[in-house]
Amino acid sequence: MIFSKWIRFTKQAGRARIGLHLSPQKILAVKVEGDEPEFEQRSVPSADKLIATVSQLFSDTGWRGRVQVALSAELYQQFQMEKPKIPEEEVSAALGWNIRDLVKEPVTELVVDYYDLLQHAVSAPKVNLVCTRRSLVQELGEAIAEADCYLQGVTTWELALADLITEPEPVQVLLFQPAGAEPLLLAVHQHQLCFSRQLRGFSELANAPLGTLEPFIFDNFSLELQRSFDFIVSQLKLPETGKIYVASAAPDLGALVKKLHDVFDLPVTLLVNKAITTGVEYLPAFAALTEAEGAG
Template sequence: MSLIKKINNFFSKAESTSVLGVSLHQHSFAFFSCPEQGESQFQQISSPLAEHPQQIKIQQEKYQLQGQCHLVLASSQTQIVQVDKPNIPENELNAALKWQIKDLVNHSPEDMVVDYFDGPILSGGNEKINVVCASKKELLALIGPLNQNGLTLKSITTEEFAFASLLSVQDDACLMVCQQPNEEIILLIVKQGKVFFSRRLRGFAQISTKTEEELSLGIVDNLNLEIQRSTDYFERQLKQAPIRSIEVIVPMANEALLARKLAENTNVAVNLLTMPEGFTHSREFAVSLGATKLNNMEPII
């Protein structure tokens, strides 16, 4: 049973149709609120990561936030590692995974909350899983403000799944180039509504501050190199069919230029990700919005 299910067993609240998506960043957090009545709203709140629990409570009271809450952890709060899937019963997996990954992550098994999502089955039947790990202590500090005063915490997930939820389900593999404001870029490969591959890059957090000339003189080339490495791994190592398109969601003034420059070095279509209807101008809030639209995406923790 997931941590969220255990917590919700202690609460008996009528289901609300209001939804709240909260995405945490290193120096801020954002939320998307869609109440039963009234207009939807987005807000970005400056706050150090350690102060998020207190600030979330303040904003909940200020904006009277209610309903079903979906939380997206900051990338610095989670680690994702790929391991061989143990040959044990499913109900024993989470407990076993803590000890299998203890030397690969920064948390002790006693402070770990883990879950996993399946990776592709490699030739020879070797099955991989992607294990997501977070600190139990950090999660418990966040859960309180999001599970009281009219809020019910329904899911905790990662940026990867929140971004992927915005992509329509399709049979062909699609590579997503994703970024939250002032955070690092993430590369995802999504196929049939599932995350097949994810990679967190380094060195691109300030890409939105770069001029057209700076983007053209090296930055786009470096990003293209990372994209090529990822597609090569997906197609050659994982033995998957080639990707058919690239979708870009990197909210900045030169986003269209970035997409055009990426298109110059690939033979597949490169598009700006289409946001859900009514939210075309809310690209910087894609993750908090995506958290409320997980669809067939599994909440992680």
């Protein structure tokens, strides 16, 4: 969980756990209390109506509980950089000033946090710095508090999804693709997100059966996957990919899984949970609850 030190809102009682995936276009939400999760989504009329739409969601549903939020890529920025050799409690502030020439907003208007990247012996320690608008976190917390809920934390959709991979070894890849979207590749090793990449030009894989697509589409897709696998080994100095998980809206998942297995000769497993059976687009909201559990 990131941005945890910026959360300063009164804790409310409530057994339900609520996950939100926020983007400028849509809010996807899941509430877990008992055996059967509840799912909701709301369209956001315009970017400046995001917080108002969050408030309306809670008003419509009457949901109460602990809320964990996953931000879509449009709502945060991230930068990879070397970790300064200073006390841990000073790192976020120091890194914040390091990005002042890389962001449009004044650093004082951002909340900044980071997570450590896996380190190999020949390189200096590195981190992924993540930042978002301070006003977004503040207004989000206020809206959730007004709904008699407790904002437990804010994270990114990539970190939330990575927490669904629970095996420490070997390097494992998650391919996530809702309908109409480009595939997202996440590589996880030793419970840490070590690589992420949006694979452009392959939205058709989630929209039409594999057998109806031109063969070059999957050929190019597998080539981009192999390039990613090679990068993980050659540049990140990590072991070779050992397993692929798939969470996709593809209409013929069995054919996709078989094709991936045939090409890469790796175990390929469909990720299955109640969010995916409802709609794969709900997975980041559901995954945010997994990260909240891990955060204790």
